[in-house]
Amino acid sequence: MKKTYNWAVLGCGKIARKFSNDLKLLSNARLYAAASRDLKKAEQFAEELGFENAYGSYEEMVSDPNVDVVYVATPHSHHYEHTMLCLNNKKAVLCEKAFAINKREAEEMIACAQKNNTFLMEAFWTMFQPSFRKAMEIIQSGELGKLKIVRSDFAFNAPYDLEKRLYNISLGGGSLLDIGIYPVFAALTSLGKPEKIKTFADFSPTGSEETVNMIFKYKDGEMASLTSSFAGFSPTQTEYLCEKGYLILNARWFVPTHITVWKAGGEMETFPSEHKEGTGYQYEAAHVMECLDAGKIESDKMTWQMSLDLIETLDRVRIDAGIFFPEHDKKMFF
Template identity: 35%
Template sequence: MKKNYRWGIMGAGKIADKFCTALMATEGAEVYAVASRDMGKAKDYAVRYNAVATYNNYEDLIKDQNVDIIYIATPHSFHHEQTLLCLQHNKPVLCEKPMSLSTKQTTEMIAAAAEKKLFLMEGMWTACMPFMEKILSLIKEDAIGQPQYIHADFGFTAPFDPAGRLFKKALGGGSVLDVGIYPIFLATIIFGKPSLIQSVSKLTTTGVDEYANMVLQYPGGQTAHLLSSISFNTALEAEIIGTKGRIKIDNPCFKATDFTLILNDSTSEHFSMPHQSNGFEHQIKEVMHCLDNGLLQSSKVPHQLTITVSKIMEEVLKQAGVVY
């Protein structure tokens, strides 16, 4: 591994705070520079995470020659423009999920990275966690037979704020893009591309989806029942059911440490895989592994997976009457 990767952090909100906490706990990584339109926030991050440089605009961060890779932690609606700007200045990018507001934008971002021969990855941290790697291994080993059905949910109660990120359409608000992406990712990594998508949603007065109740069917007849919400709490659990048994992922299923393998004969095995930090460290290590080996994309979050998930979200939103 390269002795040290100097990360540039674009945005200084809650998600960047969690990411920087994990960076501090990850060997070979440092919070080198932070950019925020609020200089006070940038300076606060610099103090807490020992950053060398702070910027009150994103362009100066991108032009900093000492920055090895940029983590984009701004609202969804800015990801497309900011990623393209990073790539134009030859900076590899880890872009927080969702990659963008549309499949068209996501495809453009991936194409730009390929043209520049630069690393680009969507920040789907779940894909990099040990529990997910173990579950995929168990399925490959035929532990539950052929997977047939998945149900997964991610819902929480957010105070209604028409100007806030979750409810403002101009910022890419709504449940699907913010949290629905997690159950959709799980179904996609197991079953692939669906042949049928049916969804029922409720919209807020600001025109974004308050919840989405999704049923997906796949070419082999498998089905997934997925739910996302920003107006009510859900169990935050998931289950993958196969012909020989099932895997139950405990709360919180999007960053789980525990899951149980339950076979049809009622025998079971519990797995526990605690995070060393807050879970973001696995994603950070995966990015640095890719950079070490000159990879342009991660095998855990390949570009095709990002595109497939984007297409599913776009169809669900289209059925709800939401177009960004």
């Protein structure tokens, strides 16, 4: 019989609401606690989603001995602080992406997990989507030949608003860490870390980058062309161009979607999504509990090294593009 885990949500925003709804699909997940710095907000969230308890401080929540695992869903500017709080109280952590603001923070988070022998994973839900895993299986099988080019985008129109997190530098605002992380992830999971990076960025009046175009070049000639933007809409798809054909993760490729495959000399083939219910957050949550069942403190799918490679690449993009977060980057050796 599976152990039932008491889940707590740290931060009661939009993504926490989606995650919590999907958590209900898992029989071994118990919606135990919701925490916000505003008790009323936590109570409303808990009542709406069905959590048993509400806390008006994160410190109070991590002090509850019944909390098994915490989903950190605050802005990424606060992921380091809140993850460290949980780990130092021996609470397993699933931390929303971007994992941290920079590599230094991520390294300290991982070191803290090791010191406290406590589970930690970046909540990169795409890694666990059936369609993404099917695409990786096809690419890695070699049936399309060697992968040569990755093209990936994520863009939507986000009207400029000083009050919005997306444009707030102190909260890590800008398209790169919010949505550009997805195209970068697409390149890393298929081609690895690039040898060279070239970027172009356009900035909003707050200093946050609105649009980023990235070119990754690899030692054997492979390339990736990646885009993130709040300025306009894109198909939001990822294309893997290979020597003997191509594969497309179709619109909204980072969530459960369908796959198109074409082999030279053949007909186009479509693989429908195997996803049946929910938004798709349940897959990563289920994996976390599998890891906890096995006594692991690190995932074997979304590894710490993958998170470090991802944040290191994002740091390289930021340095090349001139994207800085003064409140956090003073720790970095730029």
